[in-house]
Structure formats: structure tokens, C-alpha cells
Amino acid sequence: MSRGGIPVAGEVATVLNVELDVVVPEALRSPECPELVYGAITEDGIRALDVPMWRTLSADPDKLARIESEAGDLARKEGRRLRGRGPVGRLDRRTAVIVDDCLEHGVLAWAACRSAFARGAVRTVVAAPVGTCAAVAMVADHADNVVCPHVVTELPDPDRYFAWHSDRSIG
Template sequence: MFRDREEAGRLLIELLKKYKIDKEKTVILAIPRGGVPVAYEVSKKLGIPFSLVITKKLAPLRDPEAAFGAIAPDGSQVIDEVYMKYMGVSSSELEIVRENALKEIKNRIIKYLNGKEPNLEGKDVIIIDDGIATGYTAIAAAMYVKNKGANNVYLATPVCPTDSIPRVKKYFDDVFFYEKSDSPFFAVGAVYEDFHQVSDQDMFFIIEEAKKNGLFYI
């Protein structure tokens, strides 16, 4: 059990310290919202600037929590077509879901990043979330980051299920995780004592703190 996301971030730091990271050419990208407190802890301790990579899950209109994939700002997407068909999602519904997701992503880029996506050309990128389940959002983020010209792209997360590791490794140059779970009923929140929803207010506070400390990458 992790006490909270901040503790999870500190434990990730110990893992990442074992690897030679060129701080001058590396950027941390947090997946909002849960990945932001984790990423900021890593950013502070390692002195690597961080920003956000905003992705959105793709889910049936009638069941927003049942994700069958994810999409990134440039339209990069990963879809489990078997699961999508099992849930009865048609191609026409998929297009509606995609358009809705892209609109939401655009709104969040305006809200959190003042409409400006970070420049990743030639950068090594560490993508951080508070945990992964299916890995869809992390994979969509990796596709997007590589399309933006990043060199090496890594995933760092406190916890992930064992069966998702091979899936995400196909898209990342390396994957770092503190714990893995073999539970068939795995849920990220189950490994945190405090897994409260990160609010917009929390997000803005962290971003402003990072800016004051010269750690927010623009």
C-alpha cells in the first residue's frame, strides 16, 4: 500500500535514480489528473522539469467508465476492437466518442496549459501516472510523444498489473514500475490508502508551485 500519491512519487525516485538520466534533455510528462502529484515529487527531487500530456479514455456513450481505448491530442489512438465490439460500440458511435474526447482534450489543454502543448522535439520523455490498469492512456500518450519528435520515451508508474506490462512495453523504450499486481480484479485505487480525486484546484496549485521553482516545462 502507498500512503498517497506523494509517497508513491518518492518511491519512484529511488527506482529512477538507478538509471543515468540526462537532466538537460529530459522532460517529465504527467497524465492528469492523478499522475500530477506523483510527477511533481519526481520533478522536485531529480530537478527535471515537468508538464502534462493530456489523453482521454474512449468509452461507450452509455457507460463512460468502461474504456475500450484512449486517444491523444493529435488523434493518436489505441483501441481494443474485440472489447469495443463486445460492448456493442458501432463505427458511427466510435466517431462520436472520438470527437467528444478530442474536444475535451482541447478544452483541457486550454485550461491547464493555456492552449500550448510542450515542445518535445529531441527530448527524452518520462511519462508518469499514479498507476496503470489497461495501459490505454499511457500507450496513447507514448504514441503522441513520439509523433512530437521525442527521442526515448519511458513509462514510470508506481503500480501496474502483470498482464499489462507486455502491452505497454511495445510502445515504450523502457518501463519502470515500483510494484506489480497479479490480481485479476486489480484497481489502481486499491493500493493507495489515500486515493482522493485530484481536483482542478489541486492541479493549479501544483502547476503554480512548479512555475515558482522553475520546474514547469513550457
């Protein structure tokens, strides 16, 4: 996944000796409370929506449509920036290993899985070094496998977590 997942995915691709591509999910955030992520949209227009969270929103439908349109535009722009002129990779009859640096909002990885399936993947594996219980549970409902060695109840500051964890790494 874009942003923090790219360095992690690069290492995974090197170890597995496989091609590396990027999927760009953009969060759909509540207009009243931007910390609240109610869905995601990928650069290819694939959506994932946390329906219970979405139902709590009081914004009008036009505003939510604008949020989705703007997020889709951002995802496409980021995809072009990261991929250059190269095409979106096909995943025909392959397993897609979707890597992120942190599973904080499961709906982003869920959208990435849906995008991988739309691109021809037959199986998805989502991997991240750390994730919240809620995010890992959500992703587990939509991916064939989730690899997340550090599952925590809450992750208020991912940067602080990684700084703490790197101080205790072996090797």
C-alpha cells in the same frame, strides 16, 4: 499524464531537475459498458486502440465516432485548463518520462507515448507506482522502458490500494 499523474510527475521533475509538461489522454469507453476501455485519444488527436477489445464492441460506427470526438474535445479542454495559454511542449531529441499514479488501462499510457513521439521524443519511459499485469504488458510493447514497482493482477479500487500502501510506507 493528467489527473493523478501530475503530483507524481511534479516530484519526479523536481528530483531530476527537468521541465514538466502534461499529456492528456482521454479514455475511449464502450457505450454498453463504460468500465471497458477500448482506446484512448490525446489532446493532439493521437489515438491508441486496443484492437481485440475494439472488435468486441457492438456499437454502430457513428456512435463510436461520437465517443472519440467527445473524448478528443475533453482532452483538448483539459490540456488548455492545465497548461493555460502556454504551448504544448516540444520534445525534440529528448527522452519523455511519462508518469501516472496508476497503470490501470495500458492504452492510456500507450497513447501518451505515441503523443510524445509525435512531439519529437526519441525515447519514452513510463513510470507509475502501481499497475495491473495487463496494463504493464501493453505499455511495455510501446514504451522504451516501464518502471512500475508494484505490479498486481487486478486493481479494483486504486484509492483503496493507495490508502493501504501509504499505511505501510517507509519514512
